[in-house]
Amino acid sequence: MLRSLTRTPLMASTVQKQAVRSFMTSVAVADRPRSKALGAVRTGGGSKDSLDISNLDDFQFDDSTTVGYDTMEAQREVRKYLRITKYELPKLKEFVKPFQPPTKTQILRFRTSTYLGEANHPAAPKVVLTVPTKSLPLTNPELHKFLLLVGPRYDPVKEQIKMSCEKFQDRSQNFKWLSDVLDTLINEAKKDPEQFKDVELDLRHAAKSMKPKVRFPKEWNRPVNKAVEASA
Template sequence: MISLSSRFSQRNLLLFRLTLCRHFPGFSRRGPSRRRDPVAELYDIENMPVYEFDAMTKPGFDIFLAQQEVRNYLRKTKYELPQLSKFAEEFIPPSPTSILCFKNSYYIGESSPIQNKVVLTIELHSIKALLTQKQLHKFVLLCGPRFNGIEFKFSCDKFPHTNQNKKYLSDLVDKLLEEAKVKDDKFEDIPMDTRHIEKRLKKKKLRGLKFPVEWYRPPAKDTKVKT
């Protein structure tokens, strides 16, 4: 076999190599004069294996991650929860002077903006113990639609932390109580607006309605299709 160096001159050999590199890029990377890059060889399109459609799909991988998360919680339930029994405390019911009831939601394993929201409820009988009849009437007028006839309900999610929202609601109730005790104007001539209460009760009644028996169709005597 005759070598290329014996048939062509040095200049023609160089031109021949440039032509091969132009038409076959892999020839220049695998040439003896260039150093191989392991990363480039790994992600080279020419070196990629043929896809056999045997890899895990995206839905299957999501199921795998969900199962892995469940197994993680099961391990915590078995090995970590029994260790928390030594920190258990006896339940002490709230005292009659504790009239504020805070509620907030918490999602395990994920973050949600709803976790920062705090809902404050106050029973009507708790407010009656702090105010007179005239002061209670003014307090109800100041609360407006936040009073549903049974309890007062306030919510706040304007701050990034739960404690900040709790403090805001607590200060808001204190301001309402102070304003209700002001003797300048008791708003005795203004009646309480109960439209939102009546609307809520009406919706509650409509949910309990049943289909009238008189509207039922009598069963057909002959249901067979005539052929």
């Protein structure tokens, strides 16, 4: 009994080897005509390999070169866009709408960026909101509190608020988020604005842009000799 148990793994491995050997032999016999056909295609029916660069025939100038094919491909692409310009662009006239300037109530300006050829660009959903402070429906105390709440998003040189959002993948959600935040800030600024009238605005973020530019005084210019200019 022990001998049979000890010989069983050896017998199993021998049977497996024989089965694999017979299977490989049958595959080789069955695939022999196909291998011969592939060898005939690769070697062209002879002893030379037609895909070997050293066995290629000399160029007889009976076909275009690689540079020539590249030039023709560039011409095809140019003609493609010329056809689009001639036949497709005139169809867009049906969708033309007259320009209407924004009204006094339309004070919000949204800016987005579109990257051609990249539909899923990571910066495409970003939306930037700018609004002039003079257009906000706020009194002077309310505007002062509003600017305190906004903080460094206020530009004192351009007198406008600038905010951006890229939290969501959908651009419309970023539009809505900015609009809601602006409404919340305006409503909060209208609550007891007199309590913050003594608080000064922190404009250190705009100190560089508010710094006056030093210009060379005209009185310090070197006097010009008119006689020398006339002779020149």
